[in-house]
Amino acid sequence: MRILIAVAPLTAHLYPSVPLAWALQSAGHEVRVASNTGLVEQITAAGLTAVGLGERTAPPAPITDEELDRFSDALGFEAGSGFDQLFRATRYYLVAAYKRYHPDEEGRQELADTLVEFARNWQPDLVIWDPACPVGPVAARECGAASARMMWGPDYFGWVRRRLLARMNDPASAVSADTDPLAATLAPVFGRFGHDFSDDLLFGDFTVDPLPAQLPRPEGLRSVPMRWVPYTGAAPVPRWLSQPPSRPRVCLSLGVTGRTVSAGRDERVAAVLEAVAGMDVEVVATVNTDQLGEDRKVPDNVRLVDYLPLTQVMPTCSAIIHHGGFGTFFAAAAHRVPQMIVMEELGSALSSTRYLEARGAGVALPGDGLTAAQVGGELSRLLSEPSFQRGAAAVYADMTAAPGPGEMVPILERMAAQYRTRD
Template sequence: MRVMFAVFPGPSHVPPVVPLAWALRAAGHEVVLVSHPGTAGRIEGTGLAPVALGEPEDLAASVRGCAADPRMARIVDAFGLDPADPAGRSWIGTYLLSAFRHYYLTDQAAGPRAMTRRLTAFARQWCPDLVLWDPLFFPAPLAARACGAAHARVLWGLDHLAWARERLRAGTAGTAGTAGADGTADPMAELMAPVLDEAGIDFAEDLLAGQWTIDPMPARMRLPVDLPYLTMRRIPFAPARVLPEWLSGPPERPRICLTLGHGEGRPDTQGARLVRAVVDAVTGLDVELVATLTSGQAAVAGPLPDNVRTVDYVSLDQLLPSCAAVVHHGGGGTFAAAVAHRVPQLIAPPEVGDYAAIARYVAGRGAGAVLDGATATAADIREQLTGVLHGDRYRAGVTDLYTELLAAPAPGDLVPVLERLTRLHRERPAARKEG
């Protein structure tokens, strides 16, 4: 069969789908990864076939536009989110909904509306049997509907938008223009109507939630959403690089990794403060700190002691096997790599997103600790590192998380399941012999 992955153009959105895409290729299926032009180079580095459609995207401008749009504020209010949780409201209402606004409510001829047209045209020409889409790439289910393909989401984090959508549906109707139990209409369906009308498609929940969802996060972390999920083991992926010579043998002393992830490549106040605190914590300790910092982060970190090595990039799959601990921001990819290599995690999460939830999960399972990036001192961090280096702190929890990871189906295990679900949900007869 032919499988089209539709990837949102963010730097951390490609790696979660690569192992599944390669599992499908290894099983003999045809696979392409479709995204905006700015993501094509990152896809090329995976060895998979990229298809670049539409225009380069300014994601920061989309977020700013969403924050100032009263239509988005109406949706956030309808979700019934906790007013006492401004960070959660900001994450869902600004960052996640910015993609919804971007593709459904911006109608420049060469802009987001054009992506829906171009993706639909490509899907009709290429004829995928299955479309697997990033939960923020909203044109994908429309293209799948237009060509009769089965379609499902592939998550990269917790399913916050589906959780909020379910809260909205509890008080409103599921189709545009129809009043719900509280007398209000469905604001998301109403705003989708012009694009759906142009495409000749009726509203349905699968346009927001997929016909099913592939979830690479631990099942115990899953939000209470009544949708069909397939659990998939998250396999860490990073672009291949030549192994640095300094990693070709065992470290001479305990090695600590410090990373702020793909999305933290700017020297913001919290990131700069955390870097300095970690550097001060290891000063005088018989350890080696490997800090994956951009030039901007290295500059604001200030003078570094001899036991600190800075690199702009190194694959965590290459680095973490030699590490006794990792200090990071709580990103899903870093979390998965640390679990896969059984490394204790000290996490200083930003306020929004999945970061704090991942940090709490790691700490709750006894595999690490949560640091407050705004207040943690060098002494606090040194105490945590000393406990890791000179005792069994977190060892049982690390093993528990690793065992949980291995219990989840690997991407290759999902291939026959996807073949069956595709046959069940595809809306047209197969035009080719199955691959």
């Protein structure tokens, strides 16, 4: 069987699919992973065959206030409502992601055209695609392959669609198929290849869902649960890491993708460094010089590492402080490590923090206005109160209840045969 995996150009979107790609490849299937040229090196570093799609010939058109107003009106958002997080997700995950695949002013769209052309020529049996790469289902349809979404976090895409449909069915709402902002945003992507917007294209034949069953998700979508197996990159193990820590080791990580999305000095780093300066702990901080800021004093008990795969350091840690991304969350959960999430506006932090606190596996603090006193007090609790270890064990049990990537192979083989339209 041939499997094409299409990923938006973000590390946090690639890494969750790597263990599944390994499993399919190890079972004898041909696997290709397609993304922007900038991600090709990371794909090949993972031992996978990359398909470089190139880069946009021009930057995506900016998101306009008019577009956001259309979504806000259609979804029924009001300032200060409980939908604020979903509105931010709509802007950053849906609109921004989809516009990356819109044609430029001269009608060119290298990313979409290259992916579809490759699928037509290579003829995969199954296309597994990142929901932030909306040309993935088009490629599947163009070659008659089965079409599967691969989630990497909360299904904002499904929640937005379900709310829009509910509003369309509400007689008191002015939303209709003609004013559907989601269909309008995807029209340049789907229409480029002669396809009309439909839920079949938006969601594919089924969804591979690596989030534990205890996390909320939209109802009514066909999904296949899979265990999240952490992959956080590859690098030689440093010599110091092979020695057991002499005191509790704490990891600080604010994510790889965040370095490019919100580059520059991060005040959360300053708060953590100040907090741990007087504590009897060893801190491994995977932050770069930009996040650290100029002239920042680093305490003697802090080891700065620009990059270190979390799967290497987590087995030696007693706690982790991070931004709430699910890649980091599950890297820690796989080793039953209690967590402190310092939330940020973007990312999956709202979902991960609710789950973390509900299971008693850690604490959450707002990233804005974070103080050293807050960090120090909560970190002391994580390291001293046994309830957090029990909560971390509960998250691990949730996480490991679903089939692993190897167990997914026969499932995907059956589903590819069921949904493939090409003989």
